[in-house]
Amino acid sequence: MTDHDRSTDALRELVASKTPAALETLKELVRIPSVSWDGFDPAHVQASAEFVAAKLRDLDLFDEVVIVREQQATSSNYGQPAVLARREPAPGYPTVLLYAHHDVQPPGDSAAWESDPFEPEIRDGRLFGRGAADDKAGVLVHLTALESLTEVLGDDFNIGIAMFIEGEEEFGSRSFTTILDAHTRLLRSDIIVVADSDNRTVDIPSLTVSLRGNVAFSLTVSTLAHASHSGMLGGAVPDAMMAAMTLVSRLYDDKGGVAVPGLTGYSAPVPEFSHDELVHDSGLLDGVTEVGEGPILSRIWFQPAITITGIDAPTVQNASNTLIPSVTIKVSVRVAPGQSARDAWQAIRTHLEATAPWGAHLEFGEPDLGNAFLVDTTGSAVSLELDALRDAWSGTDPVLAGVGGSIPFIADLVTRFPDAQILVTGVEDPASKAHSPNESLSLAVFERAILAETLFLTRLNDRDH
Ligand SMILES: [Zn+2]
CATH class of the missing domain: 3.30.70.360 (Alpha-Beta Plaits)
Known part of the structure; x- marks a missing residue:
């Protein structure tokens, strides 16, 4: 393995060559209507868990890949199946936990979809379908980054990898804490990458550092x-x-x-966000004014x-x-x-x-x-991730973003793994319309997100430990 093979340009080419196959796998996964809500057939969620587990086993780099179902924290009901996997690090090396979820929101008003929500379709550089972005693309980012990493470093690389592909994020992550408690051995990690957020635009990457x-x-x-x-x-x-x-x-x-x-x-600085952008994103009607005071993003994030x-x-x-x-x-x-x-x-x-x-x-x-979430941006994993994002987006500086929404399970991760550094990355952009009809994934963002994660993992492995 030469230094050239792991250079940014070589990895860029490698990821570009792998993205078409990753997209086909993503389409297969989108075709499984894995809605995790009550009243929808749980067999589909089981099928998507099995699909993900099979892909993880195919990577041939984990010591263990399991599908687990645990009791919900607040009732005696069992939650939906999650896929967990682990490979131990070499002594002294960190373990990275890669999180995404394989379940999806219901399709909603089917008449409002321009194409079948569970028959993925590419239009104008975007893949349309329920879960195409949130968060099946996140699953494929992890899978493809690991595949690229293995190709460059061989399968005896030093960092540890843990996987947590949840099956009920869209239904309140009700068995999340039980899974953390029952499978701590598989999930214990030093860095946690949660690929379930969005980017400022298709061309400006974001690292999500606060959540309400x-x-x-x-x-x-x-x-x-x-x-x-x-x-x-x-x-x-x-x-x-x-x-x-x-x-x-x-x-x-x-x-x-x-x-x-x-x-x-x-209180923290926020990027500029104009009234016109707000009108565009929200559909604010003519003559209706904004509410609250201060910069728009400060109101939404903070x-x-x-x-x-x-x-x-x-x-x-x-x-x-x-x-x-x-x-x-x-x-x-x-x-x-x-x-x-x-x-x-x-x-x-x-x-x-x-x-x-x-x-x-x-x-x-x-x-x-x-609970809300606030990242300590001085952590070493943050700077490594910001560099990886910048390189994957051809030199564009990433935004340290807040998000107005909540990902409650992140607070559970902080509680269970207080020493872990948490990186909230994403494959979405403002046009992704997660949870709405015509949800879609930008194919450009998809490739950049895979590259960023590949760069991050490769450099983390190569860094002095
Ligand atoms: Zn999600």
Whole structure:
């Protein structure tokens, strides 16, 4: 093996030669409709787990490849199958855990898809299909980077590799912590690469260094023991809808910012993001203004946000002239990095109880809590990864990005492996539309992501340890 074979240019050529076959394998995987939600056939998730396990075994570099199912943390039900694998490092070398997930979101409104969600199709340099980006492309990035690594270094390279290809990320990672506990031996690692995020654009790579946490709960607002005719009693007693809407309005200030004492923000520089880009991404209607204050990305990445995502109340079609006794709403809170989900939950609950109008009764459902995530960007793995991204994107500097959304399992990884450096990389770009109809993967990003990971692993192996 010469130095030339592992030079950036040689690896670029190698990865370019491997990408077409990787794309074919990705298509095969997309054809398996591995929706992990209840009500969808779990046989498909099992089939995609078996597909991934077979590909990992074909690499012939792991000591062990297993498919596991474990109990969910909050019930006695078993979760969906995950694929785990491990090869031990040479003494003194680090182990890298490569994470992705093989399950997908449901296709949603099938009429809104321009091609069959489970029959992948290439149009305009993009592969369309459910899971084409999120996150089956992540699985193929890992597989192809390992294949390239083995080709360059031979199969007796020094770093250890662990694999965790989850089967229920899109259904709340309910058995994630049980898997971590039951299979710590297979998963223990020094560096964790989570390939499930996105890039600033097709041409600008990102390393995700912060994620907002989340708190989601249902809240039932009640004011009356029973329904009454609104003509007989309306105007003298509050109905539950009036109380619920008044209560919700007290979560926001006049500018639409969050007005809950104790919900904190975080401060760090953010890239420029224009109002026009925001309009483009969000579909903001003519004349509708932004909410909140400060740079746009600071609001999205580093400030809390509160959204009412659902309401149980009579439908318009069934509406009668009735004072509604009780209304249930679903509240979704994005928690800024730096605040724990539990603290945020306390703050919002205290605020709601303190501001409930007319003595309305509140009943809170059990909250779902996911902690925010903030990377220590001084870690050595971060600089190695930033160099790999820059080289894979032909010299373009990567963005240290925040993400407004949450990946709650990352907090679980931090808890279980507190000393590991976590790198959140991605194969998506703003046009990927993960979770929506017409989800797609940029083929250019796919190749660059494979190259970046190949460079990262090769250089990590070659670095002095
Ligand atoms: Zn995902």
